[in-house]
Amino acid sequence: MLPSPLFGSxxxxxxxxxxxxxxxxxFEFFLAAVPLVVALLSARKPVAASSISITAxxxxxxxxxxxxxxxVVVVACPKATSxxxxxxxxxxxxxxxxxxxxxxxxxxxxxxxFQWKLAVRxxxxxxxxxxxxxxxxxxDAGLLVDEARVGLAVEIETYPRIPMVRQLPRPRHTxxxxxxxxxAQFGAGLETAETRLFAPGDRVRxxxxxxxxxxxRLYVNQFHQERSAEVVLLLDTLAEIGASPHSSLDxxxxxxxxxxxxxxxRKDRVGYVEFGGHLRWLKPAAGRHQWERLLRSALPASQxxxxxxxxxxxxxxxxxxxxxxxxxxxxxxxDRFTRAIVDLAGRGYDVVLLAVSPVGLTRRVLPDTxxxxxxxxxxxxxxxxxxxxxxxxGISVTEWQPEQPLDAALASLARRAPVRRNMP
Numbered sequence: 001m002l003p004s005p006l007f008g009s010x011x012x013x014x015x016x017x018x019x020x021x022x023x024x025x026x027f028e029f030f031l032a033a034v035p036l037v038v039a040l041l042s043a044r045k046p047v048a049a050s051s052i053s054i055t056a057x058x059x060x061x062x063x064x065x066x067x068x069x070x071x072v073v074v075v076a077c078p079k080a081t082s083x084x085x086x087x088x089x090x091x092x093x094x095x096x097x098x099x100x101x102x103x104x105x106x107x108x109x110x111x112x113x114f115q116w117k118l119a120v121r122x123x124x125x126x127x128x129x130x131x132x133x134x135x136x137x138x139x140d141a142g143l144l145v146d147e148a149r150v151g152l153a154v155e156i157e158t159y160p161r162i163p164m165v166r167q168l169p170r171p172r173h174t175x176x177x178x179x180x181x182x183x184a185q186f187g188a189g190l191e192t193a194e195t196r197l198f199a200p201g202d203r204v205r206x207x208x209x210x211x212x213x214x215x216x217r218l219y220v221n222q223f224h225q226e227r228s229a230e231v232v233l234l235l236d237t238l239a240e241i242g243a244s245p246h247s248s249l250d251x252x253x254x255x256x257x258x259x260x261x262x263x264x265x266r267k268d269r270v271g272y273v274e275f276g277g278h279l280r281w282l283k284p285a286a287g288r289h290q291w292e293r294l295l296r297s298a299l300p301a302s303q304x305x306x307x308x309x310x311x312x313x314x315x316x317x318x319x320x321x322x323x324x325x326x327x328x329x330x331x332x333x334x335d336r337f338t339r340a341i342v343d344l345a346g347r348g349y350d351v352v353l354l355a356v357s358p359v360g361l362t363r364r365v366l367p368d369t370x371x372x373x374x375x376x377x378x379x380x381x382x383x384x385x386x387x388x389x390x391x392x393x394g395i396s397v398t399e400w401q402p403e404q405p406l407d408a409a410l411a412s413l414a415r416r417a418p419v420r421r422n423m424p
Contacts (some may be wrong), residue, residue: 007143010036039141046139049148051079054087054133056154063122065161065245068098071130073116077108084142087116088134094158094244095128096121122158124245125253127300130154159295160254163406165262169352169396169413171229171325195219230269230284230321233259233294236330236337237276238310240303242361248331251402252356253298255329258406260298264291271319272297275312275337277304281319312340326351331358332386342393352413353397355387360403 014036021029053076059069075087089102099119106114122128132151138144195208198218206220233256240249256272263270264286271284272294282290282297312320320326328341332355345351359380366372387397400409 002145002147004138004143004145006141007040010040010143014040040143042141042143044139044141044144046083046137046144046146047077047079049135049137049146050150052077052085052135052137052148052150054131054135054151056131056133056151058130058154058156061154061156063156063158065122065125065158067158068119068121069156071118071120073104073118073133074113075104075106075108075116076111076113078111083107083140084138086136086138088136089118089130090134091120091130092126092128094122094124094126096123122156124250125158125160125299127155127157130156157296157299159299160250160257162258162261163254165258165407165410167407167410167414168259168262168266169325169327169410171231171268172350195221230271230324231259231263232271232273232284232320232324232326234273234275234326234328234330234341235298235301236328236334237274237278237301237303238334238337239331241331241333241358243365246361246364246402248333248356248358248361249301249303251361252329252331253301255354255356255400255406256298257295259327259329260291260294264288270294271321271324273312273315273319274298274301275310275340276301277306279310279314281315283316283319284321284324310336310340312344320349322348324349328353329356330354331356332383332390333358338386338390341395342390345393345395351395353390353395354409354413355383355397355399357383357399357401359383360401 014033017029017033017036021027021033053074055074057072057074059071060067063069073087073089075085077085085104085106085108087104087106089104091102097118098121100117104116108114131153132149134147135150136145136147138146195211196219198207198212198220202220206222208219208221211219235252235256237249240247242248242250244250260270260272267286269284269286270290272282274280274297280297282294285293326341326344326349328337328351330337330341330353332338332353341351341353357380359376362379363372363376366376383399387399390397396413398409398412400406
């Protein structure tokens, strides 16, 4: 139980009124102090704030960027009448109030309940905890207050909005399991490799009947094997440029989730490595369960400043297989990340870099001045030089302007390794 600011003001005013009355010897000051003393004596202990019951019920706890959800807060005062209740809802700045405000002032009788309805929009990805609520209860005169944090926390996850991707970088190495990539070896598949004369042991369903009827001899078709691949998505969290929800890291996370969704839809095994202040990884696997695990892993990705020189040597071989296609997603700002992917390429890994351009993202938050225009133009030239150096190191690089579709940037990578047709 604490005195309110009003209580302190009345005490100071009462003391000064009595002191002035003594100093000047005028009884009028003592008469003026009487109602102030009566007001101070009328203070009564309010209901304990911890006795207020608050239950928050969001309409959904899994959202996508830009989604709106309804939050219904039920306030109950089970013990005694509370003449003044103030409730404050602490929310992260990633939420915007569409309807309602984060502050409620009301009064409740004993056993009475009140429903507080809010409409909130989530603007960017992340995992946010709603609650507990800050509650302040005061007496009738507002002289004594009690404060407490009431209610259970509710975790709300906002997932990135995933762009559609059809053009995917083709892995140079495949696995032995069935998939969507045409291999050079013959076997079960859908794409014809060659047509040859029938030999003992060939299956009847492989017979090419149009060719056989035309040439008068039995011919059979042979097909390319169809294989799956392993893909590791390498996310750079060493640097972040721009403002949320359009920062370079937010854009990179959307690209990572889009690539993961497309590759898992093709029955590939997909892994994830977060390279930054924290080094985290997820071993490659296939299926919807892996997709959900990867999405949850990439959801809280954020920049953590560190002076450490990070390397990928601490990532186990099971999380970074030798035959995997490594797709690095980075704004190409921190030299520690570029050194890491150059080292991977030097060790024989198939490395592809999706360079997210931070120039336009930075330009959005800068004033429109000639000096900023020149600085951004020079920065773009410096980035072009750095990307050429990476290409000279044997890394396939494509630059993505976030204002453009991701599929357009990936189109050049999809054509980097044509299907080999060499027959044994």
